[in-house]
Amino acid sequence: MEKKKNRSFIYLKKYWQLYLLLLLPMVYLLVFKYSPMSYILIAFKEYKLNMSVFEMPWAAQNGMKYFIKAFKNRDFIVALRNTISLNLLDLIAGFPAPIIFALILNEIPFKKFKKTVQTVAYMPHFLSWVIISGLCLQLFAPSSGLVNMVINNLGFDSVPFLNSPNHWVATYILTGVWQSFGWGSIIYLAAIAGISPELYEAASVDGAGRFKKMWHITLPGIRPTIVVLLIMNLGNILGSGFDRPFAMQNPLVMEVAEVLSTFVYKNGIKGLQFSLTTAVGLFQSVVCLFFLLLSNWLSRRLGERGIW
Amino acid sequence: MNVKGKSTQMGDWIFVILCVFVGLICVIPMINLLARSLSSSEYLVKHSVYLIPKGLNFEAYTTVLKDSKNIRAFVWTVFLTVVCTLVSLTMTAICAYPLIFQDLKFRNTFNILITITMFFNAGTIPNYLLMKQLNLLNSPLVLIVPACLSVYNMIIMRSFFYGIPESLRESAQIDGASYFTILLNIYLPLSKPVFATLALFYAVGRWNGYSDALMYITNKDYYPLQMLLYNILNNINNVEVAAQEGFSTPGLAESLKAAVVMFSTVPILLIYPWLQKYFIAGVTLGAVKE
Numbered sequence: 001m002e003k004k005k006n007r008s009f010i011y012l013k014k015y016w017q018l019y020l021l022l023l024l025p026m027v028y029l030l031v032f033k034y035s036p037m038s039y040i041l042i043a044f045k046e047y048k049l050n051m052s053v054f055e056m057p058w059a060a061q062n063g064m065k066y067f068i069k070a071f072k073n074r075d076f077i078v079a080l081r082n083t084i085s086l087n088l089l090d091l092i093a094g095f096p097a098p099i100i101f102a103l104i105l106n107e108i109p110f111k112k113f114k115k116t117v118q119t120v121a122y123m124p125h126f127l128s129w130v131i132i133s134g135l136c137l138q139l140f141a142p143s144s145g146l147v148n149m150v151i152n153n154l155g156f157d158s159v160p161f162l163n164s165p166n167h168w169v170a171t172y173i174l175t176g177v178w179q180s181f182g183w184g185s186i187i188y189l190a191a192i193a194g195i196s197p198e199l200y201e202a203a204s205v206d207g208a209g210r211f212k213k214m215w216h217i218t219l220p221g222i223r224p225t226i227v228v229l230l231i232m233n234l235g236n237i238l239g240s241g242f243d244r245p246f247a248m249q250n251p252l253v254m255e256v257a258e259v260l261s262t263f264v265y266k267n268g269i270k271g272l273q274f275s276l277t278t279a280v281g282l283f284q285s286v287v288c289l290f291f292l293l294l295s296n297w298l299s300r301r302l303g304e305r306g307i308w
Numbered sequence: 309m310n311v312k313g314k315s316t317q318m319g320d321w322i323f324v325i326l327c328v329f330v331g332l333i334c335v336i337p338m339i340n341l342l343a344r345s346l347s348s349s350e351y352l353v354k355h356s357v358y359l360i361p362k363g364l365n366f367e368a369y370t371t372v373l374k375d376s377k378n379i380r381a382f383v384w385t386v387f388l389t390v391v392c393t394l395v396s397l398t399m400t401a402i403c404a405y406p407l408i409f410q411d412l413k414f415r416n417t418f419n420i421l422i423t424i425t426m427f428f429n430a431g432t433i434p435n436y437l438l439m440k441q442l443n444l445l446n447s448p449l450v451l452i453v454p455a456c457l458s459v460y461n462m463i464i465m466r467s468f469f470y471g472i473p474e475s476l477r478e479s480a481q482i483d484g485a486s487y488f489t490i491l492l493n494i495y496l497p498l499s500k501p502v503f504a505t506l507a508l509f510y511a512v513g514r515w516n517g518y519s520d521a522l523m524y525i526t527n528k529d530y531y532p533l534q535m536l537l538y539n540i541l542n543n544i545n546n547v548e549v550a551a552q553e554g555f556s557t558p559g560l561a562e563s564l565k566a567a568v569v570m571f572s573t574v575p576i577l578l579i580y581p582w583l584q585k586y587f588i589a590g591v592t593l594g595a596v597k598e
Binding site: 015 | 588
């Protein structure tokens, strides 16, 4: 016993500095990431101001009242539907774009030109969604926007890019592609750079052309990267950032633009329905986690490496 | 230059043209915006401004710069961004560094504690209620502290630290250097690239972020630039502003909005190209599986 105590003393004497360094980050995680988890209980309780979470009375229907209420709430169902459909469209349009861009860049033999194109393509990633929505207002305005000015000059009628629901969805998705394709290509370019040049040389000797090499060497070479990123995207199918939808939406298109994160903000922080919106948030987090675990498991079954 | 012969060169040009097209799509919105901000309102009302300013004038910019509210928000956001970046970098480093020592007891516990937060977040409302309980609502601290450590960025830094040869710190330890000394004198100087990358990530995140201000702050004095911009673009609370700032004249309102957007974007556009080498390395490091 004496010896054991002595040993941990020696151990601490050696390592205390490392623990001291970790102290602040761990306190941060406990306070800002773990302690709010106790508030999740509100989803199962009747929210009362000036009462601790543990004292609040349980909600009716075995605490499930607010989950049932959410699923009977038309606005919630609409937000859920929009979240899923916008994410699916994002995946369909946004996932291949950086891969295609990386393949195109890979065929450029002029180094300086390639680097300039990259710099320009990374630019949209550094713009905030407030700024991008401002750009959209300027570019797509019904008569004074650049795009509609061009369309009008060609003799066609203005397109309501931001005011009609269907057009808004298309604008939203394409703006997302515009914002992320360049940044997303970085990871694929790195993967392409890791492919052995000997493979290309051997293929050239065998008489393979540019597109054959792309199809039979480059694409298989970056397949693991593609799969991992696809899993992460699929796992996030019910996730919804806040900045992008909130900045892009406008009153005319709410029917297609309201997503779960903005629903929670409007009904919770603005509308003070804390129990209902905590229930919605919890539902979203749990489903997200489930999808992530599922898609990771699936990719391992298919013989690819998972994300952990 | 490629030395594969003429037939390959021909094909290359198709890709060059594709790239030029993609590049134009990226920059044309910004060029259009710049042209609008510099054009006079009569041309804007006539819808004749495309990519080149017409009736060149700086009225929109002088109006934006004359308004002390804009300048205030700009200075405040610069200050916030610098403080956030420094605090976050410190937090990231002191979290990543101890975790590279394989023989540290409870290292796995710490790692698990960190990883869980990546997959499960308490949610918007619980976070809001926490800020309320900590009395952080409407405090400028709420824009700094809650986001001062990104686990993703910590993992990037840790991967970088793993890449520094162990022999370096072992020989320093033999010479009697403490863990603090090793961090300050070996790891920090060797990690400039990853610090540059993460500084950019944190700075851009703070500069561009507005949702925390939207949710936690009602005192307009603490609004960061993006929040102000959001209100201007969406014509919120412009009723009293309209008269003084010329928002009522349609043409000038357009060029003013364009000028405000340029005003809040230019700082980042000036910085990011110089850090390209670093952030590419950073993104790639983040993708490396441990």
